[in-house]
Amino acid sequence: MLDINDIISGDQNTGARMIRLIEDRDPSAHEVLKAIYPHSGRAFIIGITGSPGVGKSTLIDALIAEFRRLDKKIGIIAVDPSSPISGGAILGDRLRMQRHAADPNVFIRSMASRGQKGGLSRAAKDAVLVLDAMGYHIIIIETAGAGQTEVDVAGIAHSVGIVTIPGTGDGIQAIKAGILETGDVFILNKCDRPDADAAEFELNMMISMRPASPGSWKAVVVKTRALDGTGVKELAQVFLSHYAFLNQEGRLEKKKKEIELRYFQGLVTDLVLEKTMAALETSKAYREALQKIELNGTDPLSLAETVMGGITISNFNSP
Amino acid sequence: MAINKKIRILIAKPGLDGHDKGAKVVALALRDAGMEVIYSGLHQTLDQIIQSATQEAVDVIGLSIMSGAHLPICQKLKAMMQEKGLVHTKLTVGGVIPHQDIPKLQEIGVAAVFPGGTSFEDIIKGINSLFD
Numbered sequence: 375m376l377d378i379n380d381i382i383s384g385d386q387n388t389g390a391r392m393i394r395l396i397e398d399r400d401p402s403a404h405e406v407l408k409a410i411y412p413h414s415g416r417a418f419i420i421g422i423t424g425s426p427g428v429g430k431s432t433l434i435d436a437l438i439a440e441f442r443r444l445d446k447k448i449g450i451i452a453v454d455p456s457s458p459i460s461g462g463a464i465l466g467d468r469l470r471m472q473r474h475a476a477d478p479n480v481f482i483r484s485m486a487s488r489g490q491k492g493g494l495s496r497a498a499k500d501a502v503l504v505l506d507a508m509g510y511h512i513i514i515i516e517t518a519g520a521g522q523t524e525v526d527v528a529g530i531a532h533s534v535g536i537v538t539i540p541g542t543g544d545g546i547q548a549i550k551a552g553i554l555e556t557g558d559v560f561i562l563n564k565c566d567r568p569d570a571d572a573a574e575f576e577l578n579m580m581i582s583m584r585p586a587s588p589g590s591w592k593a594v595v596v597k598t599r600a601l602d603g604t605g606v607k608e609l610a611q612v613f614l615s616h617y618a619f620l621n622q623e624g625r626l627e628k629k630k631k632e633i634e635l636r637y638f639q640g641l642v643t644d645l646v647l648e649k650t651m652a653a654l655e656t657s658k659a660y661r662e663a664l665q666k667i668e669l670n671g672t673d674p675l676s677l678a679e680t681v682m683g684g685i686t687i688s689n690f691n692s693p
Numbered sequence: 694m695a696i697n698k699k700i701r702i703l704i705a706k707p708g709l710d711g712h713d714k715g716a717k718v719v720a721l722a723l724r725d726a727g728m729e730v731i732y733s734g735l736h737q738t739l740d741q742i743i744q745s746a747t748q749e750a751v752d753v754i755g756l757s758i759m760s761g762a763h764l765p766i767c768q769k770l771k772a773m774m775q776e777k778g779l780v781h782t783k784l785t786v787g788g789v790i791p792h793q794d795i796p797k798l799q800e801i802g803v804a805a806v807f808p809g810g811t812s813f814e815d816i817i818k819g820i821n822s823l824f825d
């Protein structure tokens with residue numbers, strides 16, 4: 375087992391090996407996570423999401439530089455998809471942030487999604503916990519958005535930045551599809567392109583249509599050019615003012631509790647699934663059902679019901 | 694929960710080599726062989742390579758060297774890996790490497806050498822065989 379003290383004291387090698395155990399689903403990770411849990415909960419966690427290629431990694435690279443100027447220790451978890459065919463992955467986010475590689479106060483970790491449904495949020499969440507316990511002040515998670523991911527990252531991060539670019543209407547389309555509520559900061563990147571002002575106008579329009587309750591955070595649009603860093607200082611300030619806002623009136627505590635609740639529910643769901651499947655797979659009824667499918671003829675719905683001891687499969691569409 | 698292990702590899706180009714087409718193509722081939730490839734780009738200092746390999750917890754560092762400086766670079770990097778406790782990480786090198794240098798690289802502790810012209814198949818086999 376890894377030495378917990380080495381993680382808490384911030385040793386990068388030990389922390390990195392711990393994250394590796396987490397993503398490999400090594401059983402020993404569980405005990406270490408439990409032990410470091412009390413040392414977590416101090417970091418400010420930012421999620422950066424948006425369609426592929428909008429400039430998320432380049433923005434994060436510039437944000438690291440800003441936050442380093444404020445003497446913050448920064449941890450990054452950058453998630454890229456695994457190939458569904460080979461299971462391999464090209465993890466290309468680090469490339470954009472590589473100028474910070476030799477800075478001992480910056481920790482960059484690339485992660486492949488490994489095709490696990492819900493696995494991303496679980497492994498990423500646990501990796502964030504490690505960086506948090508290691509003492510990083512600000513942790514940024516990068517995920518490429520495709521609808522659900524924005525929601526997933528909002529389940530881990532205290533502040534969510536959604537990146538779009540002018541011109542394509544693509545990011546804006548995604549926002550229309552229902553992720554508008556999850557964004558705290560809307561980042562309009564590549565503003566060196568034409569139509570930046572029109573896109574900004576449109577974004578502001580949509581945000582103004584968000585149902586706003588009194589005392590809730592008013593989402594902000596920030597225009598950036600990540601390549602040359604224009605607007606990134608302001609972006610860093612916006613994230614920090616959102617953090618300051620959350621720190622008032624117990625909002626952050628409330629948000630953290632919501633995140634922990636989701637985490638707990640996810641863990642329980644995983645355990646239920648794992649244990650039920652383990653029990654099922656060794657049962658006679660399950661083996662017989664597999665044989666029947668092999669032989670054809672019996673409908674899988676009835677078989678599933680039989681295996682589950684007569685529990686009916688309810689309509690998936692019901693709430 | 695089921696263990697779900699993959700080979701993670703950092704591809705890096707140390708020094709002033711001009712282009713990285715070859716390294717990128719190899720990265721794609723390794724991905725297609727089921728590996729997780731972190732591509733760190735051109736002009737990497739040894740410090741950057743060590744820090745990246747540490748933080749990414751890779752199983753393999755794959756250097757691509759065309760400049761002819763493979764012997765001093767591998768020697769220095771191997772020593773730094775030792776010093777930083779990267780004891781389970783394998784060092785491999787590809788690029789323009791004369792055959793007479795292969796034994797010297799092995800002596801330094803390089804786990805596998807892929808001189809120019811090595812097929813993707815052999816590179817993949819060579820890396821996989823480090824973990825048999």
Ligand SMILES: Nc1nc2c(ncn2[C@@H]2O[C@H](COP(=O)(O)OP(=O)(O)OP(=O)(O)O)[C@@H](O)[C@H]2O)c(=O)[nH]1
Binds near residue numbers: 429430600
């Ligand atoms: N013109 C322009 N190009 C930019 C800007 N920011 C980033 N880019 C370019 O956009 C491309 C993609 O940038 P990345 O930072 O890799 O984008 P990403 O969103 O992280 O991409 P994925 O991780 O693949 O989803 C790169 O070629 C960047 O150089 C910008 O402000 N203006």
Ligand SMILES: [Mg+2]
Binds near residue numbers: 467516
């Ligand atoms: Mg990226």
